[in-house]
Every structure is written in C-alpha cells, then in structure tokens.
Ligand SMILES: Nc1ncnc2c1ncn2[C@@H]1O[C@H](COP(=O)(O)OP(=O)(O)OP(=O)(O)O)[C@@H](O)[C@H]1O
C-alpha cells in the first residue's frame with residue numbers, strides 16, 4: 109500500500125512543526141526520515157498515523173484520501189518514541205489489543221499473538237507485565253503489537269533511541285531481518301542517527317526546520333549529497349569553500365582540475381531551495397558560493413617531507429607539484445579503534461578544519477607536522493553554500 | 497546546627513513529642529476514655545461502662561450512622577464519577593475552557609463549607625427545584641464539596657499520563673469507548689480509588705454544610721455528635737465519635753486495599 113503526502117503542513121499555535129511535506133512511500137519500501145531534534149520528523153509520522161490533523165495538505169493511503177479519517181480506521185501500525193506499552197496489560201494482552209478491537213475470534217487472536225511474539229523472539233515473555241521487561245524487550249513487544257494487526261504501513265519513531273549502543277547494534281540487525289519477513293509493508297522510519305538510516309532505508313529523506321531538504325536513495329545521498337546540510341548531517345562530510353574557474357575549481361589558491369558544478373548537484377530540485385540563498389543562480393555559474401564536499405575517509409594524507417612510504421601512494425611529495433594535493437598542517441588526532449580521525453588545516457584556509465579518517469595500522473604523521481592533503485577528484489562533489 | 501548536637505536532638509524530640517502528643521494524640525485518647533467513662537469528676541475518669549457505646553449503636557444514633565454511610569457512598573460515588581468525567585473532558589477541551597473548569601472545581605475548596613450549605617439552602621428552598629427537607633439536599637451538599645477533591649486528584653494523575661497510550665490504542669483500531677474503558681480508565685485506577693477514599697472520608701466527617709441543610713429525617717453522624725454535645729451528653733457524643741472514627745478508618749483501609757498494585761507509570 110502506498111502512502112502519499114501532499115503539501116502537508118502542521119502548525120501548533122504559532123509553531124510550524126511541518127511545512128509543505130511532499131513524500132511518497134511505495135509498498136515494500138523503507139523511507140527513513142532523518143534530521144536533527146525538532147526538525148518535524150515525529151510530527152510527520154503523527155500526521156500519517158492521524159494523531160494530528162494537518163492544517164494544510166492531504167494524505168493518501170492506497171489512493172484513498174485519509175486526511176479526515178481517524179487513526180482507528182487507517183489500519184497503520186505505529187511504534188512511538190517511548191513504546192507506550194499499556195502498563196496494566198500483560199505482554200500477550202498488549203499484542204492482542206488490536207486484534208480484540210477488531211473482534212477477531214479467540215482462537216485466531218491466540219494464534220496470531222503467538223506468531224508475532226515468536227517473530228520478535230518474545231514468546232517466552234507473554235505472561236509478563238511491561239514493567240518487568242528491559243528496554244530492548246519492550247521495544248520488541250511494541251513492534252509485535254504494531255505488526256499483529258498486519259498493517260500495510262508501519263511507522264517507527266526512533267525505535268532504538270532509548271537503547272544503549274550495543275543493544276542498538278543488535279536491534280538494528282533484527283530490524284533488517286524483520287524487514288525481510290514483511291516484504292510488502294511500507295515502512296517510515298524516523299531517526300536522527302545516520303547509521304540507522306543508511307542500514308535500513310531504501311531512500312532517506314533529510315529534514316531540517318520543519319522542511320524536507322533532500323530525498324534520494326541512501327547510496328546517492330551519501331555519495332553525491334545535493335546540499336551542504338545533507339553532506340554534513342549524513343556522514344559528516346568536509347565542506348571547503350571553492351570558486352569555479354576555467355576547467356575546474358579553485359581552493360586556497362590552487363586549482364583542482366576536472367570538477368565542475370552539475371545541474372544535478374545543485375539544490376532546488378528536492379524542495380529545500382529556501383535554505384540555499386546563493387545556490388540557485390544556475391548550473392555552471394561562476395560567481396556563486398560553492399563548497400567542495402569530500403568524505404573524511406576519501407582524503408589521503410602524506411608527510412610533506414615527501415618520503416615514498418608515507419600514507420598516500422603519491423611518492424612525489426612536496427605539495428606544490430601535485431595537481432590535487434594541498435600543503436597543510438596536522439593539528440589533532442583522535443584514535444577511534446578501527447580508524448583514526450585526524451584534523452588538518454590547509455595552508456591559507458585557517459578557518460576551516462579538514463577531517464581525515466585513516467585506518468588503524470597506517471603510520472600517522474606527528475601532530476604539528478607539515479602534511480600534504482590529497483583530495484582525489486573522483487571523490488569530490490560540489491554543493492551550494494547556504495545563504496546565511 | 498542545633499540538630500547535630502546531642503542535647504540539640506533531645507530538645508527537638510521533646511518539642512516534637514509535646515506538640516504531637518498534646519495536640520494530636522491526647523484528644524483522641526481522651527475521647528476514647530470518655531466513651532467508656534461512667535463519670536469523670538477528677539483527673540481520671542471513673543466507673544467504666546459500655547452503656548454509652550451501646551447507646552451510640554442503637555435507635556436514633558444507629559440511624560445516624562447508616563445515614564452517614566449512605567450519604568458518603570452516594571455523594572462520594574457521584575463525586576468520583578463526575579470529577580473523573582470532568583477531568584477527562586477538561587483534558588481534551590480548549591485551553592481557556594479547561595482553565596475555567598479548573599478554577600470552578602477549586603471553588604468549593606476555597607469557599608467556607610457553611611457558605612456552600614447556605615447557598616444550597618437558599619437555592620433549593622423554592623421553585624423550580626425544591627429539595628429542602630429531603631435527603632437529596634444533604635447528598636448534593638456533600639457532592640459539591642467532594643467533587644472538587646475528586647477532580648483535583650484525577651486531573652493531577654491525567655497530567656502525568658502521556659497521550660501516546662490513547663493514540664497507540666486508537667491506531668490499533670480501538671473505538672473511543674474502548675480506549676476509554678480499556679486504556680484510559682484502567683491507567684487512572686489508582687487515582688480514581690484515591691479520590692473515592694478521600695471523598696468518603698471527608699464526607700463521613702462533614703459538618704459545616706450539612707448542619708445548614710439537613711432535615712430531621714436525615715441527620716448524619718457528625719451532626720448527631722454536635723447535637724449531643726450541645727445538649728451536654730458528652731460521653732454519648734464521645735462514644736459516637738469513636739464509632740465514627742472506627743468506621744471511617746475501616747472504609748479508607750478497605751478502599752486502599754482495593755487500589756492494589758499501582759499501575760501508574
Ligand atoms: N504538541 C505540540 N505543541 C506545540 N509544539 C509542538 C508539539 N509537538 C511538536 N511541537 C514542535 O514542533 C517541532 C517539531 O517537533 P517534532 O516532535 O516533530 O520533532 P522531531 O524531529 O521528532 O524531534 P526529536 O528528534 O527530538 O524527536 C518542534 O519545534 C516542537 O517543539
């Protein structure tokens with residue numbers, strides 16, 4: 109069943125919680141709503157579920173306009189941020205609640221409850237009360253309760269936010285498995301955690317200040333972010349100010365050849381245009397403020413003294429000769445287990461720090477050392493700077 | 497500072513014992529003693545007897561007890577139903593209306609009960625609603641006073657519950673009635689039972705408004721105590737007080753049991 113939102117706007121008094129959201133989720137598709145706190149993700153979910161009525165716009169389920177249909181008659185499964193298991197009912201009765209509301213025969217209720225509890229691995233706990241369960245177990249019951257009514261649409265509001273890091277990783281795996289068990293269900297998954305969105309979603313919708321900024325398949329959004337906000341929010345990209353020149357872009361007085369703005373990488377086509385005041389002025393325009401966007405792990409770093417065994421394979425050394433290397437200084441290093449996060453500044457660009465991830469095992473320059481920072485052109489994209 | 501030294505502690509405890517003992521505990525003991533006293537001329541009562549208690553449990557005085565119980569249950573029950581209903585309604589009402597309801601329900605707490613009694617007497621002693629002289633005016637007086645407490649207790653509990661429960665229940669296909677009976681009310685049960693026991697306890701002891709409105713046929717126990725004392729029958733009044741105390745304690749404890757495990761979050 110397809111969910112379609114058309115220009116959905118939600119106001120709470122003076123606050124605009126959601127502004128002109130257009131979104132379509134196909135049957136069997138998972139769309140993640142990703143955005144910082146207060147960006148309107150939960151509000152979008154509540155509008156789909158019918159808990160809040162949009163002040164403008166329409167919501168469609170399988171081609172039928174449900175904007176004025178109460179939640180009880182939408183048949184959508186919802187897992188809210190704090191689970192909201194009914195505290196006075198046992199696990200089995202929580203799960204059975206929707207089935208009993210639909211006046212299903214006793215035998216069928218029992219069979220279906222056993223089935224979904226089995227699916228989420230909670231069959232042993234059917235007789236417990238919610239307060240006798242851990243956070244992760246409560247979360248599973250909340251999902252089982254939503255799935256029991258066999259909803260064609262499942263809405264999940266930060267289902268992992270209340271769990272610790274280890275449990276979160278485990279549950280992420282379980283959710284992926286669950287996704288395969290309900291292949292036809294349209295899922296909207298709200299999160300502010302980019303790794304959850306990347307792991308689960310077919311498409312990611314990035315939200316900010318009540319608006320949808322970008323929406324695209326997860327891989328596209330990651331490799332070629334359409335906006336500066338998405339680039340930094342999804343994967344923490346480096347954003348370096350550049351100017352367009354003949355044959356490439358100019359960064360800190362040096363030209364990176366072969367990179368040019370494309371219409372597709374400019375904002376405006378995903379509804380987020382209002383944030384990029386400078387962005388719209390046209391594909392290939394020369395004067396607009398552009399940012400070069402590159403992921404921390406794509407940057408190669410080498411000692412500027414120029415030994416061949418340095419981190420990068422570019423043995424030449426001496427930053428000046430390399431077409432896409434910039435001289436800089438390493439100002440900080442953080443070991444993160446599997447990799448190290450290095451912070452550099454490019455000479456002539458002291459205000460912008462460049463984050464570089466280097467896998468553990470490669471030898472690292474000393475903090476304070478002069479380094480050569482290589483930006484492989486195939487890993488770079490251009491985004492418009494925000495007009496602020 | 498005083499509390500940290502040993503003499504300081506002793507002084508504090510003595511002060512506490514004096515205040516609590518003399519002002520709270522001693523009157524109870526004295527009433528109990530008076531209830532069983534044949535005469536009390538010296539410092540201590542003498543010639544113990546159970547005749548006062550027997551008197552308190554027979555005839556007119558026993559009738560007073562049943563009147564009190566009926567009034568408390570009728571008024572208390574109605575107060576809980578109306579108070580819960582009002583609290584639920586105010587929760588979903590527009591803000592200004594909810595604030596108005598809040599203020600309205602606090603009125604009987606702020607207004608002296610004698611004034612409440614007098615206004616009911618004046619209002620219901622004439623057409624179109626003539627209740628003066630019936631038991632209903634007493635029940636209504638109690639209802640008016642107790643509904644404020646019921647409303648307050650339930651509204652406070654409602655404020656602490658999250659709308660998410662009702663929303664999720666609705667999304668699972670439950671009708672508004674099912675959400676009310678199977679989710680909202682069970683989750684409010686502890687507050688509702690608290691409200692009921694508070695209402696009944698208060699109603700059992702109410703005098704101020706009752707004395708303004710009661711007809712001769714519907715005299716509550718506290719009013720009897722007042723009347724007996726007025727006529728100088730202090731010992732019988734003491735025995736009745738003891739009965740009143742015992743019955744109220746039993747009622748409140750029983751209701752508290754009913755509350756069972758707390759399911760509030
Ligand atoms: N019932 C409400 N009344 C008034 N304002 C509200 C209400 N619900 C949400 N808002 C406001 O709407 C905006 C969006 O809220 P929303 O809950 O959708 O954010 P969110 O993206 O889910 O954030 P989080 O990640 O913290 O859950 C916020 O500014 C919030 O303060």
Ligand SMILES: [Mg+2]
Pocket residue numbers: 149150151189265266
């Ligand atoms: Mg939220």
